[in-house]
Amino acid sequence: MAQDEKTLPQRAAGVAVIQGGKLTKIVSVATYKTYRAMRKDPTICMARQLLMAPILASAWSIQEKEDAPEGARDFIDDQMSAVRLHLLGTAMRGCLDFGWQAYEKVFGVDQDGRIVIKKLKPLIQDFTDIIVDQYTGAFAGLKQNLIDLEAPECLLLYIDAEGTDWYGQSVMENARLTYNMWNETNLGAERYDQKIAGSHWVIHYPEGPSLVDGKEVDNLQVAKDVISTLESSGAVVVPRRSGDTSDDFG
Secondary structure (H helix, E strand, C coil): CCCCCCCCCCCCCCEEEEECCEEEEECCHHHHHHHHHHCCCHHHHHHHHHHHHHHHHCCCCCCCCCCCCCCHHHHHHHHHHHHHHHHHHHHHHHHHHHCEEEEEEEEEECCCCCEEEEEEEEECHHHCEEEEECCCCCEEEEEECCEEEEHHHEEEEECCCECCECCCCCCCHHHHHHHHHHHHHHHHHHHHHHHHHCCCEEEEEECCEEEECCEEEEHHHHHHHHHHCCCCCCEEEEEECCCCCCCCCC
8 A cells, every 4th residue: 555655755864955855965065175186186086986987988878668658768868878977977977976966957959849958067065955745855956045946847876875965975085084083193294394494503603804715704704614615504604702612714
């Protein structure tokens, strides 16, 4: 016997709000910003490319049932082959990086009067909300500011969704802790290097002249010449006062 769903939306976490009798979840834009920074990491970038390459290189096969309308297979083949690479590429990047990827279906009419897919427009996650039925959690469309898209106008892809949380789970999240620790370690090392590089040379020299290659040269100038041969972020020359027992130019 057929019956309606009885359980409520299934969401483990996240702040949910009701808009127009439908439910959505607030997702931090700062999180998406972090994921975009992470995918520029050389190791993560290479792993993403290696993961996507075999899927993008593979071909699709399309079959039809015995009772399918005449020409249905060729029609679907023409429709999907035209968008295959675009759909796979944007879908994999969106799902791997953010956990989900939404599209607006843009329809047109072909020369035979049939409704066809003119475009699958990928939507940016930062300002796109997934709307679900507030009673069951079923996907009910998308929202961008004041623009609402009903479910038939949308295509939503996701990975590792828990319950009815159609935002899925970003693969980047698995590396976020390690990524943050790596950055903190590098920043600490950089601060240490800057501190060490900031050390100053202090050269003491006797006041008065000295003979250099038979010529009388002020020891201040000799000290400056010594400093100019040293690599450091700074240096100081200090004249040796009367009674100072330190070595010359020590």
